[in-house]
Structures are given as C-alpha cells and as structure tokens.
Amino acid sequence: MNPPGTHASGGEGEALLRSAVRDAVHRGGARVGFLLDPAGMVSAAAGNPGSLEPTSFVSLAAAQFTAAQDLASTANRGDLTQLVQEGAASRTLLASIHGGRALVLLYDLSETRGTRGWITATEHSRRTTEVMDVDQTAKAMGTDSGGSEPGARSLGDHWSEDAEGEIDRVFGGEG
Amino acid sequence: MSMINYASREINCKIVYYGTGLGGKTTNLEHVYSKVNPESRGKMISLATETDRTLFFDFLPVDLGSIRGFKTRFHLYTVPGQVYYNASRKLILKGVDGIIFVADSQAQRAEANIESMHNLFENLESYGYDLETIPFAIQYNKRDLDNILPVETLREQLNPAGVPDFEGVAIEGVGVFETLRAVSKLVVKTLS
Numbered sequence: 001m002n003p004p005g006t007h008a009s010g011g012e013g014e015a016l017l018r019s020a021v022r023d024a025v026h027r028g029g030a031r032v033g034f035l036l037d038p039a040g041m042v043s044a045a046a047g048n049p050g051s052l053e054p055t056s057f058v059s060l061a062a063a064q065f066t067a068a069q070d071l072a073s074t075a076n077r078g079d080l081t082q083l084v085q086e087g088a089a090s091r092t093l094l095a096s097i098h099g100g101r102a103l104v105l106l107y108d109l110s111e112t113r114g115t116r117g118w119i120t121a122t123e124h125s126r127r128t129t130e131v132m133d134v135d136q137t138a139k140a141m142g143t144d145s146g147g148s149e150p151g152a153r154s155l156g157d158h159w160s161e162d163a164e165g166e167i168d169r170v171f172g173g174e175g
Numbered sequence: 176m177s178m179i180n181y182a183s184r185e186i187n188c189k190i191v192y193y194g195t196g197l198g199g200k201t202t203n204l205e206h207v208y209s210k211v212n213p214e215s216r217g218k219m220i221s222l223a224t225e226t227d228r229t230l231f232f233d234f235l236p237v238d239l240g241s242i243r244g245f246k247t248r249f250h251l252y253t254v255p256g257q258v259y260y261n262a263s264r265k266l267i268l269k270g271v272d273g274i275i276f277v278a279d280s281q282a283q284r285a286e287a288n289i290e291s292m293h294n295l296f297e298n299l300e301s302y303g304y305d306l307e308t309i310p311f312a313i314q315y316n317k318r319d320l321d322n323i324l325p326v327e328t329l330r331e332q333l334n335p336a337g338v339p340d341f342e343g344v345a346i347e348g349v350g351v352f353e354t355l356r357a358v359s360k361l362v363v364k365t366l367s
C-alpha cells in the first residue's frame with residue numbers, strides 16, 4: 001500500500017525500518033501498521049487498511065498520542081511510551097520509537113467484547129516484542145530520522161486555477 | 176507542507192485554526208461542518224482528554240474532489256487554547272500548510288490574543304517554518320459583542336505584516352467561509 005503522505009526516502013536504514021514495520025505487522029497479526037517520522041508523516045506502512053482512511057487515522061492517532069503524553073507529563077507520570085486503545089472490535093497501539101518516531105498498529109479483535117478505553121504505560125517493560133524490534137532497528141540506525149522531503153511541489157497554474165474554483169464551490173458557505 | 180503523492184495521485188493540505196481559548200475556533204469549524212455539502216466532508220471529530228473531557232482539538236476533513244486527476248483534500252484542525260497544552264499545539268502545527276488565527280475582539284482578551292500570537296510564532300520557529308511564507312489569515316471574531324476593540328486597534332496589535340484579515344461573528348457564520356476561502360486559495364497557489 002502507499003498511503004498519502006508517504007515519502008520516498010532513501011538509505012539502507014530506512015529500508016531496514018520498513019521491513020521491521022512489515023515484520024511487526026505480520027508477526028503480531030495487526031491489520032495495518034504505520035511508522036511516523038518526527039514530523040508526524042508516514043515513513044513506512046504495512047498491512048491492508050481495508051475501509052480505513054489512512055490519512056485521518058494516522059493524523060488522529062499521532063495527535064492523540066501526543067495529547068496523552070502531554071497529559072502524562074502534566075500529571076507527573078513521567079514519559080508515556082505506549083498507549084493502547086481497546087475498542088469493542090479493534091485495538092490501537094501507539095508506541096514511541098527511538099529518534100522521535102512513533103509506531104501505530106491496528107489490530108482486529110476476533111471476538112467482540114466490552115470497550116476498555118485507554119490504557120497507558122510508562123514503563124518500557126510493558127512493550128510488546130514487535131514494538132521493541134522496531135525500536136531496536138531505529139536505535140541501530142542512530143539518531144538520523146531519514147529524509148522526509150516533501151515531493152515535488154509543482155502542479156502548474158491550470159491546476160491551482162481549477163482548485164480555486166473548487167474552493168469557491170465547496171467553501172461557498174451557501175449550504 | 177502539502178503532500179503531493181504522485182503514486183496515489185492525492186494531495187492533502189493541512190489548515191490549522193490557532194488562537195486563544197474560547198476565541199471561537201471550534202465554532203468556526205462547526206459552521207463549516209454544518210454548511211459544507213455532506214458528500215464533501217468527513218466526520219467532525221473532537222478529541223477529549225481521558226480525565227476532564229477538556230477538548231484537545233477538533234478535526235474535520237473536507238474533499239475538494241478530483242482536480243486534474245488529483246484527489247484533493249483539506250484537513251482542518253483547531254488547537255487547544257490552554258497554555259499547558261503547548262506540546263499538542265506544536266504537534267498539530269507539524270506539516271501545516273495554512274493558518275487561520277481566530278482573535279477574540281473583546282477588550283479584555285487583548286493580552287490573551289497577543290500571547291497566543293507570540294506562541295504561534297515561537298512554535299513555528301521551532302520547526303523552522305516562517306509565517307511570512309506560510310499562507311496566513313486573521314479573523315477578528317465576536318464582532319457582535321459590545322465590549323470589543325476597534326478593528327484598527329486589533330490590526331495594530333496582531334497584524335503588523337498586513338496579512339488578509341476579516342471580521343467575524345462565528346456563531347452566526349459571518350466571516351467563517353471568507354476566511355477559510357482566503358487561506359485555502361493561498362495554499363493551492365503555493366502548489367502551482
């Protein structure tokens with residue numbers, strides 16, 4: 001898959017990280033997994049999103065994670081390293097990864113059960129092997145978080161003129 | 176930074192509503208949500224903390240449709256106004272393409288507006304972003320109230336650079352789409 005926001009980033013380290021994410025998804029039985037760079041952009045993705053909209057999912061997951069980290073430090077609970085949301089039919093795991101990255105894994109739950117809400121963890125010991133493997137790979141790469149260059153940014157005047165027309169239509173505010 | 180994904184032919188643009196708490200950011204987004212064609216918009220999502228239900232931020236995706244073969248989408252965010260949520264504000268600013276600063280026109284909120292504007296500049300600077308190059312507009316909101324400052328005063332305090340600015344009464348929808356259109360058009364111009 002190739003979610004929006006994915007950058008072509010070179011380097012052996014990035015290739016290693018991508019395969020670590022793939023492994024984490026397959027071994028842990030996740031539906032989908034994303035590795036976010038320090039800018040919150042997807043630097044690696046694996047699995048099958050199905051009906052999931054990757055851009056929204058990733059934006060919200062990253063923001064929720066940071067919000068929870070804020071809350072943890074405000075409440076003096078130390079650094080939050082992992083956040084798990086147990087829903088009725090799925091589980092979302094957010095983990096901080098070396099170098100300011102974050103790993104997001106979404107699991108489908110086979111049996112439906114009660115929603116358990118958010119579970120936060122500050123100790124590294126609570127992390128799963130999948131998360132630790134990705135973290136180890138990131139550590140082995142050093143602090144370099146890889147190139148996260150925006151793609152070529154030029155679509156031409158015709159494109160922006162058409163886009164302005166669509167903005168007038170969609171944001172016309174006429175209801 | 177807008178992401179042009181040539182492989183999937185998608186463009187995602189991120190617009191952030193910034194400003195002091197209770198200035199009217201969420202009200203702006205709610206108005207957009209209520210007026211945009213349901214086929215163009217996704218769900219409006221408001222995230223709360225796990226304990227006190229204080230809102231962290233709101234999020235609304237809006238599709239512009241396919242433009243010359245590129246599926247184009249705007250992601251609208253509001254930031255939490257409270258001083259202690261700065262890490263959340265910073266995160267939401269990551270990769271921002273356009274900013275709408277919602278100022279509260281009430282005289283007693285003057286200092287809070289200025290503080291929030293400083294905070295915006297600081298946070299952008301920490302990413303190496305430059306407000307002189309990022310599409311930016313200001314909305315002087317709550318023009319319906321009695322105890323408000325004249326627009327000229329607000330302009331002096333908040334808009335020395337003379338970016339596009341608008342008067343708003345967000346609870347009645349006044350100025351909401353004008354402000355959003357201005358910033359959105361500046362954003363798509365940066366892609367041309």
Ligand SMILES: Nc1nc2c(ncn2[C@@H]2O[C@H](COP(=O)(O)OP(=O)(O)O)[C@@H](O)[C@H]2O)c(=O)[nH]1
Nearest residue numbers: 196197198199200201202316317343344345346
């Ligand atoms: N009188 C008046 N009240 C407004 C206006 N816009 C927002 N409000 C009110 O101000 C309060 C805070 O607005 P909100 O959108 O939640 O602010 P936020 O913290 O910036 O998201 C709410 O009670 C709104 O109804 C306006 O234009 N005029």
Ligand SMILES: [Mg+2]
Nearest residue numbers: 200201230253
């Ligand atoms: Mg709000």
